[in-house]
Amino acid sequence: xxxxxxxxYSKIAEIKGPLVIVDDVENAAFDELVEVExxxxxxxxxxxxxxxxxxxxxxxxxxTTGLSIAGTxxxxxxxxxxxxxxxxxxxxxxxxLGRPKDGLPDPIADKFIDINGEPMNPEQREYPKDFIQTGxxxxxxxxxxxxxxxxxxxxxxxxxxNLLAAQIARQASVIGTQDDFAVVxxxxxxxxxxxxxxxxSLEESGALKRSVLFLNTADDPAIERxxxxxxxxxxxxxxxxxxxxxxxxxxxxxxxxxxALREISAAREEVPGRKGYPGYLYTDLSTIYERAGxxxxxxxxxxxxxxxxxxxxxxxxxxPDLTGYIxxxxxxxxxxxxxxxxxPPVNILMSLSRLMKDGIGxxxxxxxxxxxxxxxxxxxxxxxxxxxxxxxxxxxxxxxxDLKYMDVGDVFENEFLTQATxxxxxxxxxxxxxxxxxxxxxxxxxxxxxxxxxxxxxxxE
Amino acid sequence: MANSAxxxxxxxxxxxxxxxxxxxxxxxxxxxxxxxxxxxxxLEQEYDxxxxxxxxxxxxxxxxxxxxxxxxxxxxxxxALEDAVSKVFSKALDQIANTDRxxxxxxxxxxxxxxxxxxxxTSEISVSTNAKDKDxxxxxxxxxxxxxxxxxxxDCLGGVVVKSKDGAMRFDNTIDARIERLKPLIRKEIxxxxxxxx
Numbered sequence: 001x002x003x004x005x006x007x008x009y010s011k012i013a014e015i016k017g018p019l020v021i022v023d024d025v026e027n028a029a030f031d032e033l034v035e036v037e038x039x040x041x042x043x044x045x046x047x048x049x050x051x052x053x054x055x056x057x058x059x060x061x062x063x064t065t066g067l068s069i070a071g072t073x074x075x076x077x078x079x080x081x082x083x084x085x086x087x088x089x090x091x092x093x094x095x096x097l098g099r100p101k102d103g104l105p106d107p108i109a110d111k112f113i114d115i116n117g118e119p120m121n122p123e124q125r126e127y128p129k130d131f132i133q134t135g136x137x138x139x140x141x142x143x144x145x146x147x148x149x150x151x152x153x154x155x156x157x158x159x160x161x162n163l164l165a166a167q168i169a170r171q172a173s174v175i176g177t178q179d180d181f182a183v184v185x186x187x188x189x190x191x192x193x194x195x196x197x198x199x200x201s202l203e204e205s206g207a208l209k210r211s212v213l214f215l216n217t218a219d220d221p222a223i224e225r226x227x228x229x230x231x232x233x234x235x236x237x238x239x240x241x242x243x244x245x246x247x248x249x250x251x252x253x254x255x256x257x258x259x260a261l262r263e264i265s266a267a268r269e270e271v272p273g274r275k276g277y278p279g280y281l282y283t284d285l286s287t288i289y290e291r292a293g294x295x296x297x298x299x300x301x302x303x304x305x306x307x308x309x310x311x312x313x314x315x316x317x318x319x320p321d322l323t324g325y326i327x328x329x330x331x332x333x334x335x336x337x338x339x340x341x342x343x344p345p346v347n348i349l350m351s352l353s354r355l356m357k358d359g360i361g362x363x364x365x366x367x368x369x370x371x372x373x374x375x376x377x378x379x380x381x382x383x384x385x386x387x388x389x390x391x392x393x394x395x396x397x398x399x400x401x402d403l404k405y406m407d408v409g410d411v412f413e414n415e416f417l418t419q420a421t422x423x424x425x426x427x428x429x430x431x432x433x434x435x436x437x438x439x440x441x442x443x444x445x446x447x448x449x450x451x452x453x454x455x456x457x458x459x460x461e
Numbered sequence: 462m463a464n465s466a467x468x469x470x471x472x473x474x475x476x477x478x479x480x481x482x483x484x485x486x487x488x489x490x491x492x493x494x495x496x497x498x499x500x501x502x503x504l505e506q507e508y509d510x511x512x513x514x515x516x517x518x519x520x521x522x523x524x525x526x527x528x529x530x531x532x533x534x535x536x537x538x539x540x541a542l543e544d545a546v547s548k549v550f551s552k553a554l555d556q557i558a559n560t561d562r563x564x565x566x567x568x569x570x571x572x573x574x575x576x577x578x579x580x581x582x583t584s585e586i587s588v589s590t591n592a593k594d595k596d597x598x599x600x601x602x603x604x605x606x607x608x609x610x611x612x613x614x615x616d617c618l619g620g621v622v623v624k625s626k627d628g629a630m631r632f633d634n635t636i637d638a639r640i641e642r643l644k645p646l647i648r649k650e651i652x653x654x655x656x657x658x659x
Contacts, residue, residue, distance in 0.1 A: 006634075007630055009630055205521070422521075
């Protein structure tokens, strides 16, 4: 840090939405941090979006409400926005801009890191292949999360994604290694009660000491949401690649992030893309999602679980659609299951973890994991078909084997999928339930599992 | 004769009944033994599950207690450290405020004005300072053509605030502002003296 920068300009040409346009600016830089001072001496942070022709367009994170052209000053700080990082950030609660929210002083920084991060050299990326146990059966058993993966949860408004997010944050662990594990939790535009739930939930479970929380609540300025995932990922990268920890980053709700992006885009009068989101939504989302992974020669990893609520449960909406192109699979929550009172209401038929095959099996989870998972997937899919058929011809019209598949569907939903919010199942327990489901079927229906595993685990009922 | 036949019949019936009762008792005994045998593995399973659940619960509670205690201890340490850092800061600021304004101080002021004019990109400037530094600044300004002393004084530890004459640009190069800019680094330095963040 030097004494460079720090010039304060007082010629404000225009205030438009979340943007302030400053006149007669020289030497400002793209993305430079700006301190906007109001007439009353209040300071707000912002960043330079555009410079040229003696003007600078500044995006004010904390909103422009109460700013006036006369009396407002903009100080160009001479550096980009940085997040102070050190091991001391663990166990702390910050706001959406990375300022302490827990009443404690600023952490003593080991480093100050540009929140935009450094792009990972693709050549240096290491293929993710180590299992993360979330303690949630449906994820561990059927949509396994792997260290370094980016696996989003597609939800809908009002569904239990936040409960699931908090449960994953509390329970997630790496097994078979002594490496440190940390959770970075970024709440983006959530309700105050939800933010409090996250904080209390981690505090009461004792998981807070290995977690860092960034809370941007719904009443915080929308523009701040642009920064929240970036400060969270900056901390995650530091913990992973400087301190060698395995870091799970949970970002909820990315829909609120995309909406903040749309607000800025509209204020800049950019040509809107689908549903009014900017045309660069895909590129922008990738600058967040691609900050997950493992690097050759580095011990730690950054795993991302972004959560997004699909407007009107529409999976073709631009946010889930574009997210799906970047991430490595998706966990989809189903409205029907939610209405039935199933928690977590994961619709496995629409969900997929693309890296699962590399993170399971002998040496990671158990040798039969892949095959039992495929068999249950197949059986549940058949159970859904049988249920549809029963809806037309009635149960009486079903064959004996059809009825067994219906039973499989019920056991799957009631015993495997359904789990208490504080129930932390080991992978052994999860696989045990999967075998219980398969054991409802006669042996000749088991076509995806090797005989030796059937001999070992199948228990006919 | 009739009595004897009756007795024989009764004794036969008694014998048969006894046999049947004994056989019933035996089969009931066998059945209950079988049930008992069958329930042993189930009971063992149940027992193991209760023990495993209990262990899980105990681990959970242990984690909660240790986690909260760690956090509480760390928070107290942070507050104590911050208190110490604040004390060091306020002492240092007192010393700076009472620094002798003779000698090298005028060179510092000169450097500060040079820095400000370079950053503002103009030599047409108006300079403000506090009452204590007014004389030093005034004498230094003679080395800067186009610079003038502002009539207003500012409240600061030392140093200058430099404005372009049209008032559009302002650069705060007071000691206070410089400390503010470098505060995170200074805090780190001070904390390292207490053995934190090394």
